[in-house]
Amino acid sequence: MHAVRFFLDHKADGQAFVKLDFTNAFNSVRRDCMWEAVALACLALLPFVLAAYGAPSRLWLGDKTLWSGEGVQQGDPLGPLLFCLTIHPLLSEGGCDIVTGYLDDIGLGDQVPRLVERIQALEVQASAMGLSLNHDKCEVIGLGPSELVQWQSSGLRFAVTNTRDASFLGAPLGKEGVDAALLANGELLEVIKPRLARMAAHEAFFC
Numbered sequence: 001m002h003a004v005r006f007f008l009d010h011k012a013d014g015q016a017f018v019k020l021d022f023t024n025a026f027n028s029v030r031r032d033c034m035w036e037a038v039a040l041a042c043l044a045l046l047p048f049v050l051a052a053y054g055a056p057s058r059l060w061l062g063d064k065t066l067w068s069g070e071g072v073q074q075g076d077p078l079g080p081l082l083f084c085l086t087i088h089p090l091l092s093e094g095g096c097d098i099v100t101g102y103l104d105d106i107g108l109g110d111q112v113p114r115l116v117e118r119i120q121a122l123e124v125q126a127s128a129m130g131l132s133l134n135h136d137k138c139e140v141i142g143l144g145p146s147e148l149v150q151w152q153s154s155g156l157r158f159a160v161t162n163t164r165d166a167s168f169l170g171a172p173l174g175k176e177g178v179d180a181a182l183l184a185n186g187e188l189l190e191v192i193k194p195r196l197a198r199m200a201a202h203e204a205f206f207c
Helices: 002-010 031-041 043-053 079-092 112-128 145-152 175-196 201-206
Strands: 015-020 057-061 064-068 098-102 105-111 139-141 159-161
Touching: 002 015, 002 098, 002 105, 015 112, 015 145, 031 043, 031 079, 079 098, 079 105, 079 112, 105 112, 112 145
Parallel strands: 139 159
Antiparallel strands: 015 105, 015 139, 057 064, 098 105
16 A cells, blocks of 8 residues: 555656456456466465365355356465465566555556556456456556546546545545545444444454
């Protein structure tokens, strides 16, 4: 968060920051890509991963059986690690002035032409892993008037967001958004407060 804020506060003319969103990312990543990533990063872990993900998982929905052959299983403590190992090349080959990644929340910052070029290449790389960018949920932040024209000519259908209204990983990126974020979270706490009071103190604290 601090790195992204610093970038936006000190960015040069022509630079912008993009937030990327993948459709149903954890459930879509290809398992063969995941096995390869584990083998490269930690070969000793591969037998355990193959025991868990080497064959399709059987899921039950009422009297129906569903076979899950892609992605990591929801609730698996190893799932976030496996997902991050798999998509790590998307970040390490970023080539942008700033590259951030927290699980499936990825951000890139650079000159607009370089951003467009990198996003197009990343989209191809991600597709090979079973992932697809959800353009409707991606955002570009910090565009000036001249950069906006460049961006619109790229064909990328990302939402254009002012820095003062932008957030990343749930936190505001501009100082102007802090009060609104605190107010929204305060209202949320007021909603859940009566529910927490019905729980044991220890459970309510950790919720």
